[in-house]
Amino acid sequence: MTRTPIWQSIATSLRSAIAEGHYSAGEKLPTEAALSERFGVNRHTVRHAIRHLADEGLVHARRGAGVFVLARPLDYPLSERVRFHQNLLAAGRLPEKSVLSVEVHAAAEDDARRLKIAPGDPLAVSYSLSFADGTPVALAESRFPEVRHPGLADALRRESGVSKALAAVGVEDYVRASTRLSATSATATQALHLQLREGAPLLLAESISVAGDGLPIEHGQTWFASERITLTLDY
Amino acid sequence: MTRTPIWQSIATSLRSAIAEGHYSAGEKLPTEAALSERFGVNRHTVRHAIRHLADEGLVHARRGAGVFVLARPLDYPLSERVRFHQNLLAAGRLPEKSVLSVEVHAAAEDDARRLKIAPGDPLAVSYSLSFADGTPVALAESRFPEVRHPGLADALRRESGVSKALAAVGVEDYVRASTRLSATSATATQALHLQLREGAPLLLAESISVAGDGLPIEHGQTWFASERITLTLDY
DNA sequence: GTGTATGATATGTCTAGTTGTATAGTTGCT
DNA sequence: AGCAACTATACAACTAGACATATCATACAC
Structure with missing residues (x-):
């Protein structure tokens, strides 16, 4: 019987350290160099262990930045999950939304047609990232007819949610007219x-x-990390 | 096996944004800082992408001023979205369905729970392929409670559609209760x-x-070729 | 009005540190 | 001999931060 490989015991050690809360979600692990010193092995051996944890979905490495601990995708009870996703679909928003950037420029033909404005009219484009339990689950790119609601871009930058920003420019009520679903690769x-x-x-x-x-008040694309989230439809 | 460098992906994204007219000639791109936030990378990585676009002659950077779009390519190879638009409610009931095989075996615990039958009860499992205009668009795996409707498996083999097969065993009316959507790799x-x-x-x-x-009369999984089909929801 | 100083903002450059990948070599077991 | 685990080294890609330098809008003096 072969003894357990070193990388496996290192993986086990790190896994239990994460489980015990020594490294919590969003936090950075020590650098590979530091870990290789701590365990007294070559950097590649540590990398092997980390790659294993990454395959398990426990951590995620960013080149040049470090290795970060991910939140385990929580298995919500069905009823709760349904409510969560229903809200998601009905309101079109998620908890813990972070606006990456908001730009204003002239509308291209495509966007103009969809939003029923003229090509060249001011268009607000918002890029945002949504989190659940500190782990990113959705990336969104939304386009708004700034021309019909001046100040909307500023409101989007200022307010935390789309609803609030729209309310700030006088749009109290809005509903999703249509949704098209497909799958892509990241x-x-x-x-x-x-x-x-x-x-x-x-x-x-x-x-x-x-x-x-x-x-039309919004035309958006949202990419969901399907490993971490499921959309549910109920009739 | 090297994945595409991030800067290349950013360059591609900016290039197509310019091509689509989101940033038109003479206009200023967002600042490097803004772009680095939007793409979630370091400023240097954005600079690499911009330098590449500058080498291509697409943009020109002026220190202290910004990055300006020089020319707009006449037309870019628009990935024609020749997708079939199908109603979500029709999922699994597309025209030109070809039944690959129908099996009957004892229900596992999972399937039994979902179909409200007992583990070990006879279960009909149907594998089918759906076409649109002769092109395969969806692959389905459906499970039916054979125990409640003896002869259903035979009917599924005989009849061309699920509705007809169900009608043959006395089920005239049935509706979709819930749908969960996610994405996978083939x-x-x-x-x-x-x-x-x-x-x-x-x-x-x-x-x-x-x-x-x-x-419950059916519990199914349908995989759609998302390059060829888009599910649409209308409200 | 015109010119100028100033502060905020933008790109350019530099240094250091971290992960990703490739190649070659060593060790131990079967 | 062959294989798997591990080591050693080098370089590429990306991050992080600091600082230099150019531009622009504004305010202020004249």
Whole structure:
């Protein structure tokens, strides 16, 4: 019988350290160099252990930055999960949303048509990242007709949620008009944001929301890390 | 086996944004700092991407001022979205369905719970492939409580559609109770059936249908070739 | 009005540190 | 001999932070 490989015992050691809370979600592990010194092995052996933990979905490594601990995808009881996702679908928003950037520029033909504005009209584009339990689950790119609601871009930057920003410019009510669902593979940058491997399966929801006046108020794309989230539909 | 560098992915993203007219000629790109936030990378990585675009002659950077779009390519190779748009409610009931095989065996615990039968009860499992215009678009694996409807397996083999087979055993009315959506990568066999490459993104819909008597009549998984089909939800 | 000083903001450059990958070599077991 | 685990080294890709330098808008003096 072969003895257990060193990398396996290192993986076990790190796994239990994480489980015991020595390293909590979002935190950085010591550098590979530091770990290799601590365990008295070569850096590659530590890397082997870390790669194993990454395959298990426990940690995620970012080149040049470090190795970060991920939150275990919580298995919500079905009833609770249903409510969570229902809210998600109904309201189109998630808890712990972080706005990455908001830009304003002239609308291209495509966007203009979808939002029923003229090409060249001011368009607000918002990029945001949504978290659940500190782990990223969704990446969104939303387009708003700034031309019809001046100050919307500022409001999007200022307010934490889309609803609040829209309320700030006088849009009290809006509903999702249509949603198109498909699947894609994560690009390098999407993988970065969602802390996934490049090529990981993503669930893509493309939606159009309309305000009370019947005019489109948002046209967005949301990429969900399908390893961590499931969309549920109920009838 | 080297994955695509991040800066390349960013360059591609910016290049297509320019091509699509989101940033038009003479206009300023967002600042390097803003872009680095939006893409979730270090400023240096964004600079690498911009330098590449500058080498291509697409943009020009002026110290202290910003990065400006020089020219807009006439037309870019727009990935034609020749997708079939299908209604989500029709999931698993697409035209041109070909039943690959129908098996009957004892229900495992999981399936039994979902279909509200006892573990070990006869269970009909149907594997089918759906086409649209002769192209495979969906692969389905459906489970039916054979124990409650003896002869269902035979009917599934005989009849062309699920509705007809169910009608043959006295189930006139049934509705979809819930659908859960996620994304996966195609396995080798799935890729073969759907005529895709291995690892292609698939949209997975897991559903439960109930008959008029309120009992579950079907529990199925359908994998859609998301390159060829988009599910649409309308409200 | 015109010119100038100033502060905020933008790109350019540099240094140091961390993970990713490739190649080659060593050790121990079967 | 062959294989697997581990070591050793080097370089590439990316992060992090600091600082230099160019630009622009504004305010203020004249």
